[in-house]
Amino acid sequence: MGSLAERNGYDVGLHLLDRQVIGADDRLIGKVDDIELVIDDDGALVPTALLMGLPALLPRFGPRLGGALARAHRLVREAAADQDLPLVVDFDLVEDVSSDVRLSEPGHGLLHRMAHDRAADPRRCRVGDLLGIPVRCPDLPRRSKVLDLRMVGSPDGPGEHRVESLIVGPGRPGALFGYDRRSEPGPLAVAAVVHWLHRHARIVELGEGVEIDHEAGEVRIVAGTSLAPLRG
Known part of the structure; x- marks a missing residue:
């Protein structure tokens, strides 16, 4: 498919969702389960993060099934209060999108858990939404x-x-x-x-x-x- 720079735009659902994420050291980091977007002051949608893990994937199954699966996941993982939040990789690290998503830095230490205040920010949404x-x-x-x-x-x-x-x-x-x-x-x-x-x-x-x-x-x-x- 070629790099991002070689194409006149690319489709988020087709070219990013469910692709493997690979660090610059060829380390497998995970899979793109959703993408976080920020609503800019001019109304534009700007991608800010790749989201990974069941808290990012389950809502994509729809409000009914996805909601039920997410609730079940929270019950199973109730001992960890932040387990209902996805893991995050900053979108600025995306270097290339082809059969996988390549990052500009080595994979170790790039993943971090989304903060609660970030998840509650009304200016943020997800592609799955x-x-x-x-x-x-x-x-x-x-x-x-x-x-x-x-x-x-x-x-x-x-x-x-x-x-x-x-x-x-x-x-x-x-x-x-x-x-x-x-x-x-x-x-x-x-x-x-x-x-x-x-x-x-x-x-x-x-x-x-x-x-x-x-x-x-x-x-x-x-x-x-x-x-x-x-x-x-």
Whole structure:
């Protein structure tokens, strides 16, 4: 897939979630179970950390199943009060994203437990909180949702990574399998089927006309906002 700098953006769910994280010393650190985002003053979404462990993974199963699994995990680990918080690796250490996520520093000592005040910060959210939430827009089919988040950034430019757009439409997150991108090779017949199934999916840039309502758990897009077709 090449490094971040060689691509014009990459999709968070497709290219980051569930990838192994490797330190500069080739030490396996863990797996990306979620990504923490901070809501900037201008409304932009800026990635700040890779999240690892069951407290990061379980909520991705949805509010019902994920909530039940998270409660069970807390009961099992009730002797350790901080075990309901994920482990964190600073996103600025991400150097390359390919078949795995490579960091710029050796792996030993990079993981730390998320602090309670950080977890309670209303400016912070997770990619898992956004994938699959409803999208309200008169120009999109009913039951549209967030399918993925498209990010831009350079591995040697700390702090420059940011989510610039959302992939929205009917279907479910992850179902595109990368076939919306020319850089993802695959059987032409499969690509044709995926393109047809997601023919109503669109890319919308974050900014004016796009509101992410974290409390309501939905995205609202004003009628007439530019909705670009997926690249085939």
